[in-house]
Amino acid sequence: MSPPLLRVRDLEKHFVLARRRIFDAPEVLRALDGVSFELAAGETLGVVGESGCGKTTMARLVLRLLEPTRGEIVLDGTDMLDCSKSELRRLRREMQIVFQDPLSSLNPRMTVGVSVTEPMRFHDIGTRTERVERAVELLEVVGMGPEVLERYPHEFSGGQCQRISIARALTLQPRLVVLDEPVSALDVSIRAQILKLLLDLQERFSLTYLFISHDLSVVKRFCRRTAVLYLGKLVELCESERLYREPLHPYTRALIDAIPSLDPTARSRGSLRGLEGDVPSAVNPPRGCRFHTRCPHRMAVCSEREPPLVDVGGGHRVACFLNQ
Amino acid sequence: MSEPLLCVEGLRTSFHLEGGVLRAVNDVSFALEPGRVLGIVGESGSGKSVTALSILRLVDPPGRIEGGRIRFRGRDLLDLSEAEMEREIRGDRIGMIFQDPMTSLNPVFPVGVQIAEVVEAHQNATREESRRRAIELLGLVGIPHPEDRFSDYPHHFSGGMRQRVLIAAAIASQPDILIADEPTTALDVTIQAQILGLLGDLQRRFGTAMVLITHDLGVIATMADDVMVMYAGRAVEQGSAQDVFERPRHPYTQGLFDSLIRLDDSPHSELRPIPGNPPVPIDLPPGCSFRPRCRHAMDICGLEVPSLLPGAGRRRVACHLASAQPASPAA
Ligand SMILES: Nc1ncnc2c1ncn2[C@@H]1O[C@H](COP(=O)(O)OP(=O)(O)O)[C@@H](O)[C@H]1O
Ligand SMILES: Nc1ncnc2c1ncn2[C@@H]1O[C@H](COP(=O)(O)OP(=O)(O)O)[C@@H](O)[C@H]1O
Ligand SMILES: [Mg+2]
Numbered sequence A: 001m002s003p004p005l006l007r008v009r010d011l012e013k014h015f016v017l018a019r020r021r022i023f024d025a026p027e028v029l030r031a032l033d034g035v036s037f038e039l040a041a042g043e044t045l046g047v048v049g050e051s052g053c054g055k056t057t058m059a060r061l062v063l064r065l066l067e068p069t070r071g072e073i074v075l076d077g078t079d080m081l082d083c084s085k086s087e088l089r090r091l092r093r094e095m096q097i098v099f100q101d102p103l104s105s106l107n108p109r110m111t112v113g114v115s116v117t118e119p120m121r122f123h124d125i126g127t128r129t130e131r132v133e134r135a136v137e138l139l140e141v142v143g144m145g146p147e148v149l150e151r152y153p154h155e156f157s158g159g160q161c162q163r164i165s166i167a168r169a170l171t172l173q174p175r176l177v178v179l180d181e182p183v184s185a186l187d188v189s190i191r192a193q194i195l196k197l198l199l200d201l202q203e204r205f206s207l208t209y210l211f212i213s214h215d216l217s218v219v220k221r222f223c224r225r226t227a228v229l230y231l232g233k234l235v236e237l238c239e240s241e242r243l244y245r246e247p248l249h250p251y252t253r254a255l256i257d258a259i260p261s262l263d264p265t266a267r268s269r270g271s272l273r274g275l276e277g278d279v280p281s282a283v284n285p286p287r288g289c290r291f292h293t294r295c296p297h298r299m300a301v302c303s304e305r306e307p308p309l310v311d312v313g314g315g316h317r318v319a320c321f322l323n324q
Numbered sequence B: 001m002s003e004p005l006l007c008v009e010g011l012r013t014s015f016h017l018e019g020g021v022l023r024a025v026n027d028v029s030f031a032l033e034p035g036r037v038l039g040i041v042g043e044s045g046s047g048k049s050v051t052a053l054s055i056l057r058l059v060d061p062p063g064r065i066e067g068g069r070i071r072f073r074g075r076d077l078l079d080l081s082e083a084e085m086e087r088e089i090r091g092d093r094i095g096m097i098f099q100d101p102m103t104s105l106n107p108v109f110p111v112g113v114q115i116a117e118v119v120e121a122h123q124n125a126t127r128e129e130s131r132r133r134a135i136e137l138l139g140l141v142g143i144p145h146p147e148d149r150f151s152d153y154p155h156h157f158s159g160g161m162r163q164r165v166l167i168a169a170a171i172a173s174q175p176d177i178l179i180a181d182e183p184t185t186a187l188d189v190t191i192q193a194q195i196l197g198l199l200g201d202l203q204r205r206f207g208t209a210m211v212l213i214t215h216d217l218g219v220i221a222t223m224a225d226d227v228m229v230m231y232a233g234r235a236v237e238q239g240s241a242q243d244v245f246e247r248p249r250h251p252y253t254q255g256l257f258d259s260l261i262r263l264d265d266s267p268h269s270e271l272r273p274i275p276g277n278p279p280v281p282i283d284l285p286p287g288c289s290f291r292p293r294c295r296h297a298m299d300i301c302g303l304e305v306p307s308l309l310p311g312a313g314r315r316r317v318a319c320h321l322a323s324a325q326p327a328s329p330a331a
C-alpha cells in the first residue's frame, strides 16, 4: 500500500478561555482531544458529529490555519509542524478548503474575478493574463461563464456562490481539499448538484477529500469511510457502508436512529426519540467516556476510565467498553 | 373529510420593493382540519414563512396582504382589527413557534415569567395561578426541575431547551392551532428528534391542529398528515402525506424526491439534482414558474399558469401535464 497522503496523530486543540475573574484559573476548552486518522490519496473521508464536536477545529488544524496544542500532521511524508517556512508554503498550496458559507472565501466587496485569482496572486503564480485565463477555465469547469468575473457575490444564489468557491479552491491544483459542510446551507435540489460536481471534480483532478458534515445520509453517500466525533473525541471510524449497517458505538447508533424516516406510512409519530439530554460542555467534559452521561448502555466503568479506540477487525475502530 | 378549522383561500402577499413587486405568496389556498398536521414544504424563498406570517397578520411593510380570505371559527381574519388579532388570535387561539428561539424569547426576563405572562393574559388567571401553570407547562415540555428553572433566563438554556420553553409558551393558551415554522432547523439531529417527539406527543394529547413548516421532507414524513408543496410563492401540489410521498405528481415534487440523499442509497447510485436555480418571484415571466427547470416543459407551460386541479381525495396538482393526462383514480 502506498503511504497515506495525510496522516494525523493525537491531534489536540485546547482553547484557553478568558478568565471570568482575575484570580480564577483560566478555563480550558477541549475542542479536539487526541484524534488520529489517515487519508489515502484519492480517498474521501467523512467526518460527522453534532455542532461543537470539533469538526471545524479539525479542518483548520489540518490546514494549519490554527496552531495545534499537540499532535502530528504529516502531508505527503512531510511533518507540517516541523518543517521549514518554504516547505510549509509549498505544502499549503497542496491543500485548500471550501466552507459552508461561501462568503468566508469570497469577499463580498471584491468581484468574483478578484476572489478567484487571489490564491494565485498570493503564491505569485503566472502573469495577470494567465491568472484570469486559469480562473475562466475553472469557472467553466464548475458550470459558470466568464461573465461572472466582473460581478459580485451577492448577485449569485447560494449554490452559485459555492460553485465559485470551489473554482477558487481548485486554482492552485491542490491534492487535498477540505470540505467543511459544503452543502449544509443549500436547498435539497441544489445540494445534489454540488455533490455531483464535487464527485466529478474528484475524478477529473484526482482529488483527496476530507468531507465534514452533520448530515449522515450525505456523508454515507459521499465518503468511502466515515469518522464519528463526539465532544472532541473520535468514537468510531470505519467503512461508511459498514458503519451504517452495523454501528458499534451507541452514539453512532443514536445519530442514525435520529434521522427522520422518509416513509410516511412507517411513521410512528411521537416515537422518534433523540438521546437524553444535551451535549455537555467541552470545558469540563465528563470523566471516563465523554458520552456516558447520555448513553443508554452505560456501565460503571464508563464513568471511571476512558475507552481506548481499538480496531475490532477490518479497520473498524471504536472507542466503547461494550466492544472490548 | 371534516369541516376545516382554518381555510385559506386565494391568499396573496407581496413585497413592494424598488426592483419591482415580489409576489411572495401568490394565490395560495389550503385547509387545515381539526386535529390534523399540515406540513408546508418547499425550498428557501418559496413563501412558507410569509404564508405563516400572513395567517397571523404579522407581515410588515413593504409587505402587504393583497387578497384572499383566511377563515377561522366563522370569521375572516383579514376583517379583524389589530386589537382583536392581538387579543383573540395571536398566542391565544393560534400559537406560534419559530425557528430561532432567541428572537422569540425576551433575553431580559426569566423564562417562567414569560410563560406565566401568556397564561395571565389569555386565561384570566391570577399571578399565583399563572406561576403554577407555567411550572406545570415547563414540566410538560420536558424541562427537568421546572420549579428551579422558572427563574432562569433564556441564555441559561441550550438550543433544544429554549425550543421547549417556546413550545410551552405556545401551548399555554391551549390554542386550536399551532403554527411551527422550521422549529427544528437550527438543532442537531438528536435534539431535533427530541423536539419532534415532543411536538407529536403534545399534538396527539391535546388534539391541536398544526401547520408545520419545514424544508425537510423527513420531518414531513414523520409528522404530517397532509402536505402542501410550495414553489416560487405558489402551492404546486397538495394531498395526504402518504399519497404525495408514494406518488408525487408535480415534476417539482418528483425532482425534490429524486434529489434527496437517503441513508439507504447505494454508494454508486446516481445523484439526480434538479438543474438550475429557483427564481426570485419578481416580474416572473408568464406561465409556470418551474418551467425553466422542468424536464417535461411544453409550449403551454410558458403561456398559462397551471391551476391547482382537484384530483382523487385531497390531492391537487398544479401542472399542465397532470391536467393533460388525468391521473388514474387512486386505488
Ligand atoms: N477560537 C475559539 N476559541 C474558543 N473556543 C472555540 C474556538 N473555536 C471553536 N471553539 C469551541 O471549540 C468547540 C468545537 O468547535 P467547532 O470545531 O467549531 O465545532 P463543529 O465545527 O463541530 O461545530 C466548540 O465548543 C467551540 O465553541
Ligand atoms: N421583509 C421582506 N422584505 C422583502 N422580501 C421579503 C421579506 N420577507 C420575505 N421576502 C421574500 O418573500 C419570498 C418568500 O419568503 P419566505 O416566505 O421567507 O420563504 P421561505 O420561508 O419559504 O424560505 C422570498 O423571495 C423572500 O425573499
Ligand atoms: Mg463547524
Ligand SMILES: [Mg+2]
Binding pocket: B048, B049, B050, B182
Ligand atoms: Mg422560512
